[in-house]
Every structure is written in C-alpha cells, then in structure tokens.
Amino acid sequence: MILVIGAIASGKLEYVKSLGYSDSDIADGVLDERPVLNNLQDMVFSDPAGSDKLYDALLKKEVVICNEVGSGIIPFQRTDREAREATGRLCNRLAQAAERVVRLVCGIPIVIKE
Amino acid sequence: MRILLTGGSACGKSTYAETLAVRLAAPRYYIATMRIFDDESQKKVDQHRKMRKTKNFITIERDTDIHLIRLPQRSTVLLECMCNLTANEMFDNYGNITDVYDKIISGIESLASQCENLIVVTNDVGSDGGEYDAGTREYIKTLGRLNISLAQRFDCVYELVCGIPLVLKGRLL
Structure with a gap:
C-alpha cells in the first residue's frame, strides 16, 4: 500500500493519477472494491472512535490518500480534537x-518512506 | 546533543522522542508540563505514562517555571511539550497575558546546561490559517518565536510526519 498525505489542495490526487489511476479507480471516503481510497480523514471524522476498525481494510488498498489535519491550533471542540488525533494515529x-509514504507539498511529491 | 521535535497533533512526536531518549545516556528525566484540569487531560497524561512505563524515565512534573528544575545527574532530558508550557506560562485564570519568551528561553538554557542530551517536543500551531482572538494570536506568535529560537540553538531539528522523522537541521541520530 502507498500512503499519500499532504495538506488540502497540495496535489495528492493529481499525483496519484500520475501513477496511472483514473477517476473510476478512486473511491471518495468509502470502502469498496476500488483500489484507491481518497479522503480517509472524512471517514475518521465521521466516526473517530471506530477509526481503528478501518485499518485492515485500508492495508488491502493499493493507495490511501489522507489530508494532514494535525497542524495549527488545537481545536476548541473536543470532538474535533478527538477526530484529529484519531486521524493522526491511524x-x-x-x-x-x-x-511507501509520499508527502505532497505544493504539488511536489516527497517520498518520506520507501 | 540538543534535539527539537516538531509536527502537528498525533504525528508520532512523543513515541519518537521516547524511543530516541532510550537510545541516549541514562538516567532519563521526563519533564511533564501538562496541567490536569479535566478527564480529557487526565486521559492524555495516563496514556503518556503508560507509554513511558517500561522505558525507565524519572518523571518531573512541572507545568511552569522550568528554570527552577535542578537535575541530580547530567544525562538525558525529554521536555514535553512547548505548547503546554507556553500556554501555562502565558495565561492565568483572569484573562491576563504575560510575555513569557525570555523566561522560557532561560528555562530551556538552564536545562541544557545541566544535561548531556536535551530533547524538546514542540508543535506546529501556526499553519491552520484560522481566525483567532487576540490572546490566541499572541500565543501562536510566541510559540513560533520560541520554536525559531530553539531551532537556532539546537543541533538537530526533526519534523515528524506520520511517525517518520524528516531532518530539517543536523543529522538523524
């Protein structure tokens, strides 16, 4: 599995498409038979407590794309804090x-693990 | 050796910091700065205590005034974290804000002068672009200035991303 992370609009999806995947290969925040999962953070935010249960299914994906959500001021709402922490830990x-782990910055893929 | 670890929430800073400390000289002191005021902070403290349990740290609880710490032996110190320490020093219960930059820098220098290895964990609080009240804006600025100053003084600076250390200064230990 390749993990692709980065800020919102940092070029993650474009990068994954450059690997040869097309729109029909990419699921948006839902687990199904498609090889690429985009927006993992949305799935965690909708159920932070259940995020650990996603782990096994995510390992079977070819590519998992997730926003980096941990930076900035710690949110005032407890549920936001929990979702952020759950995303980071997952x-x-x-x-x-x-x-492989690839981080996108300004559209530039930086391989941080290989 | 002085090492600064930065990164967002739950990026693996604590785990990495502890693993690094274990590889460095014993005894190992852990300076805990979190103030317990509700069940959430209690849970966080418990979780960190559990993580440290088998790693032989001597815990020093000090949520302000780190300049008062006297270490019995020169060895390895892990300070966690700058974001709690800065908030604890800056804000009181009456809405007053204190300029704590010089005080915290001297506290860190005092610790550094008493140990062989100092690992400091901080946080990247300035990059969400949110709109905040004056107090929070001052906090973001202060912590940003502290981070810059520590990065200049320290030998190594790593950013943790998904538990992976990225070297911003120095070399990977």
Missing part, C-alpha cells in the same frame, strides 16, 4: 505498514 499505523 496514519502513523498505516505509515508503518506502508511500502
């Missing part, structure tokens, strides 16, 4: 298992 676990 990404840490995914990065450990991933064969």
Whole structure:
C-alpha cells in the first residue's frame, strides 16, 4: 500500500493519477472494491472512535490518500480534537505498514518512506 | 546533543522522542508540563505514562517555571511539550497575558546546561490559517518565536510526519 498525505489542495490526487489511476479507480471516503481510497480523514471524522476498525481494510488498498489535519491550533471542540488525533494515529499505523509514504507539498511529491 | 521535535497533533512526536531518549545516556528525566484540569487531560497524561512505563524515565512534573528544575545527574532530558508550557506560562485564570519568551528561553538554557542530551517536543500551531482572538494570536506568535529560537540553538531539528522523522537541521541520530 502507498500512503499519500499532504495538506488540502497540495496535489495528492493529481499525483496519484500520475501513477496511472483514473477517476473510476478512486473511491471518495468509502470502502469498496476500488483500489484507491481518497479522503480517509472524512471517514475518521465521521466516526473517530471506530477509526481503528478501518485499518485492515485500508492495508488491502493499493493507495490511501489522507489530508494532514494535525497542524495549527488545537481545536476548541473536543470532538474535533478527538477526530484529529484519531486521524493522526491511524496514519502513523498505516505509515508503518506502508511500502511507501509520499508527502505532497505544493504539488511536489516527497517520498518520506520507501 | 540538543534535539527539537516538531509536527502537528498525533504525528508520532512523543513515541519518537521516547524511543530516541532510550537510545541516549541514562538516567532519563521526563519533564511533564501538562496541567490536569479535566478527564480529557487526565486521559492524555495516563496514556503518556503508560507509554513511558517500561522505558525507565524519572518523571518531573512541572507545568511552569522550568528554570527552577535542578537535575541530580547530567544525562538525558525529554521536555514535553512547548505548547503546554507556553500556554501555562502565558495565561492565568483572569484573562491576563504575560510575555513569557525570555523566561522560557532561560528555562530551556538552564536545562541544557545541566544535561548531556536535551530533547524538546514542540508543535506546529501556526499553519491552520484560522481566525483567532487576540490572546490566541499572541500565543501562536510566541510559540513560533520560541520554536525559531530553539531551532537556532539546537543541533538537530526533526519534523515528524506520520511517525517518520524528516531532518530539517543536523543529522538523524
């Protein structure tokens, strides 16, 4: 599995398409048979407590795309804090298992694990 | 060796910091700065205590005034974290804000002069572009200035991303 992370609009999706995937390969925040999952953070934010259960299914994906959500001021709402932490922790676990981790900055892919 | 670790929430800073400290000279002191005021902060403290349990840290709880700390032996110190320490020093319960930059820098220098290895964990609070009240804006600025100053003084600066250390200054230890 390749984990692709980066800020909102940092070029993650374009990068994944440059690997040869097309729109029909990319699921948006839903687990199905498509090989690429985009917007993992949306799935975690809708159910932070259940995010650990996504792990096994995510490992079977070819590519998982997730926004980096941990920077900036810690949110005032507890539910936002929990969702942010759950996203970060899940990404840490995914990065450990991933064969490659790519971070996008200004559209530039930086391989941070290979 | 002085090492600064930065990154967002839940990016693996604490785990990495502890693993790094374990590889460096014993005894290892852990300076805990979190103030417990509700069940959420209690949970966080418990979670960190559990993580440290098998790693033989001597915990020093000090939510302000780190310049008062006297370390019995020169060794390895892990300070966690700048964001709590800065908030604790800056804000009181009456809405007053204190300029804490010089005080915190001297506190860090005092610690650094008493140990062989100092690992400091900080946070990247300035990059969400949100609109905040004056107090929070001052906090973001202060922590940003502290981070710059520490990065200049320290030997190594790493940014943690998904648990992976990216070297911003120095080399990977």
